Amino acid sequence: MRSLMKRIELSRMDESDSWERFPFFLLASGVSRFVFLLGCLIPTALCADGVQSGSITSVTVYPGFANVERTVALPAGESGNRILQLGPIPASLRDRSVRVSTEDGIQVLSVKVRRNSGDPVEPSKLRELRKNVEVAQQSVQTLQRKEETLAAMQVRYEGLIPEKPGKETSGPLSLQAWQGLTDLILRGIDTTSIQRQQLVPQLREARQLLEQLNSELQQLNSKGQRSQATLEVEVLDGQGAGGVFRVQYQLPGATWKPAYDVSVNSQTKQLLLRSYAEVRQWTGEDWPAVPMFFSTSLPESGAEPGDLAALIIERPRFLPPAPVMSPRVEPMTKKGEDFDRGLSINGNRLQQPPKRSESERYSGRLVDTAGVDVFGYRGGANFLLDDRGFLSIFESIYADEIPANGAIQRRLYSISTFPYLGDHRCIPELKEAIFRRLKLTVTGQDPLLAGPVSVFVDEDYLGVTSIAKTVAPGEELHLDLGVLDHIKVTRTTEESEETRGLLSRVIEYRTETRLRFENYGNSAETFEVLEHIPVTDDELISIKIDRGLSQPGPEEANSAAGLLRWPVTVEAGKSLEILLVWTMQIPKDKILRLRPAPERLGDQ
Missing domain, CATH: 1.10.287 (Helix Hairpins)
Structure with missing residues (x-):
């Protein structure tokens, strides 16, 4: 037994000695070769840093969109391919709008947008x-x-x-x-x-x-806390020194419109105009106090061409002409019966060719949560902004925060001074009052967009008027400032009709218009009075002003439109009357039809 134990111990000692004598360097070299081969087969892993939020450095607000620029730094690290993660960003950003620019020595390889729906349970x-x-x-x-x-x-x-006690009551009340x-x-x-x-x-x-x-x-x-996006930018950093990146992306849910404040100095005849942008945004991220721009154009959405929409041709456009019917059957067609095909007739569809409606062009009318009407189109929403085609960009003078709560925030972007001229005008046919106006010429390089105007005269608030249409540089701007309440205007009209001639019988229509102006103020007032008479291109119809009876005689402001003008001055405490008499003669078999002709007025 003892001999057996000795043999076992000797065998263990021999095994240990054999392991000590084993050439371990051969095993180490084999492992290193295996690791080297594995490294050749497996691609190098990308070095990804943590998610960074960056800093918002500028915002450009478009009609319906906002272009946000963030600046983020990539720290120094290993050279080669690296990943820059930027977030969180609202998940509503447009993928095609993402643009990344960086310093020299770093190449941007790809940009990915990863969205996370977040926890399905509400916070x-x-x-x-x-x-x-x-x-x-x-x-x-x-x-x-x-x-x-x-x-x-x-x-x-x-x-x-x-x-009170009366006949219906039973007795007097005590x-x-x-x-x-x-x-x-x-x-x-x-x-x-x-x-x-x-x-x-x-x-x-x-x-x-x-x-x-x-x-x-x-x-x-x-703010979309349950649904956010992260930008993953893969870059090639050859030296591993890192750098600064500027990332731009677009978010729906922002809009702006112009508004103005006007301060009128009646002594110097100067007008101070402050231009504001009323900004609203519910993009999901708050904007800090950074440079802000307001553009009248639509935002860019990449370098790819637009999409063509299919045109659908409807059958009513190619309906055959109406059949020829006898006088007995023809009146029955007015009831909507088509005797040839047994179908109901829609006269409007036959007379008017089909056209593409606004809803077809813009894919439906949308209304946002704040109650602003917009037109939806593929890829976003176009908020209505009257710019007359001017593609302008305005920059806010002061930087201030704008939260994403949909509230209106006013941002000043321009201050201008103009000389003005006062003008008083009266159009009694439309309104029996004398209107005050300011006339000025727009200077500079930027237009004045259509929008509301708050007017202050000598530091007193007068009211709100508006710029009805965008005014280009060099054009004249008219601002309405209410009425002169100390002048009373009265307009009365008398009409008569008479048939004249034996052979060539004509009907003469006679109109007398009487205007009365009463000045209850302490100073004389000068203003312009406008009236108009109908015009015609028919040579058989005669329309004339009776200059013998009309006192004082009018001046023709626009003969093609029938506009008449009087320069009037009414002294303090006095009154003035104007009488206009005009006649119109037409053949007895003629039938008159009154049609407005705004194309004749032009800009008047």
């Missing part, structure tokens, strides 16, 4: 906010019902006042009964009035709280 903060909104709504409804009940009680008390009933009614009215007054601040606070909670809920939903 606890959002659920709690929804509950608070429901509680606030119930509170507002309760207070509104209480206020309606008190208002009904007050009306009920007011209706209890007895009527003074004591009147006094008791009056005390009861007044006491009830006072009680309900006090309760309603106490209810007003509670109702106001409840409505403000509900509005605030709804705004927070809308902002939380618009």
